[in-house]
Amino acid sequence: xxxxxxxxxxxxxxxxxxxxxAVDAPPRSRRARRKPRQLSLPAPRTWGGKRPGAGRxxxxxxxxxxxxxxxxxxxxxxxxxxxARPGLSSLRTRRLFAVVLEVITAVAHRPDCRVVHFSxxxxxxxxxxxxxxxxxxxxxxxxxxxx
Numbered sequence: 001x002x003x004x005x006x007x008x009x010x011x012x013x014x015x016x017x018x019x020x021x022a023v024d025a026p027p028r029s030r031r032a033r034r035k036p037r038q039l040s041l042p043a044p045r046t047w048g049g050k051r052p053g054a055g056r057x058x059x060x061x062x063x064x065x066x067x068x069x070x071x072x073x074x075x076x077x078x079x080x081x082x083x084a085r086p087g088l089s090s091l092r093t094r095r096l097f098a099v100v101l102e103v104i105t106a107v108a109h110r111p112d113c114r115v116v117h118f119s120x121x122x123x124x125x126x127x128x129x130x131x132x133x134x135x136x137x138x139x140x141x142x143x144x145x146x147x
Contacts, residue, residue: 088123
C-alpha cells in the first residue's frame with residue numbers, strides 16, 4: 001500500500017506594491033505622481049578651460065640658470081639669447097631694430113666669431129653664432145652685450 005502525505009497549503013497573501021502602502025489601498029493615479037526632477041552632476045574634471053591656479057605664475061621673470069657650457073667645437077654653432085632691459089619699447093620698432101642690426105653687423109664681421117642667423121623679438125634677440133674657440137665665442141658675446 002502506498003501512502004501519500006499531503007501538507008496543508010499556506011493561504012496566499014495579497015502582494016504589496018510598496019512597503020509604505022497598505023495592501024487594501026487603491027493604486028495611485030498617474031496625476032498624483034510627482035514630476036521627475038533632473039539631478040545635477042558634479043562638473044567633470046578636465047584638462048582645459050579656465051580654472052583656479054592655471055597658467056604661468058604671475059610675478060617678475062625668473063632668473064636664468066647660468067650653467068657652464070660644454071666644450072665648444074668650431075664646427076658646432078651656438079645659440080645665444082640676449083634679453084633687453086625691462087621698460088624698453090619693442091626691439092622690433094624701426095629705431096631700435098636699426099641699432100640691433102648695427103650691433104649684429106659689427107659682431108658678424110669679426111674674423112674669429114660669425115653670426116650665422118638672428119631673430120629679433122619684442123624683448124630679446126636670438127643669435128646662432130659660429131666661433132673658432134671658446135675665447136672667440138666669449139669675446140663675441142661680450143661685444144654684442146656691451147654694445
